[in-house]
Amino acid sequence: MLATVLGGGAILAACGSGGQGGQGGQAAAEAGPAKLSVADPYIPLPPAGGMGAGYLTVRNDGGPDQLVKVTSPGAGSITMHRSTASSMEQVQSLDVPAHGALQLARGGTHLMIMGWQKAPALGDEVELDLTFAKSGTIAVKVPVKELTYRPGQS
8 A cells, every 4th residue: 555655646746747837947947037157268369460259158057148249348349240151140149048058169150359459469368248138248358379279179
């Protein structure tokens, strides 16, 4: 009899974790505030006086958000771009999915940095101010790396 009672409790518990109740909890979590952090930021050393590119990952442990603007005290303008197989297009915002990540990487979504106040040198750190629709602005110190640098590789 004890086995029947314990088995019935396990079935009820399993039913309670799925269905409408489980989805409602997920929807509530996605509607909550974004919890953002930035990982692996870098700028490959740009040619003297030339445009630079910026790469990083925005991790999100909360609800959805959007990257809507990027500025820097060390640059005249920064634009967001999306690359395809045949072209590069400027975009006005980039989605940061709930409980996911926005990855800015070579060959894909990235930043274009123009109008340097001072040409960056290898080892410098450039401040980027990332502005999000819901979360406000996050200032990130981004190291200038050699042109061939790839995060996670020695």
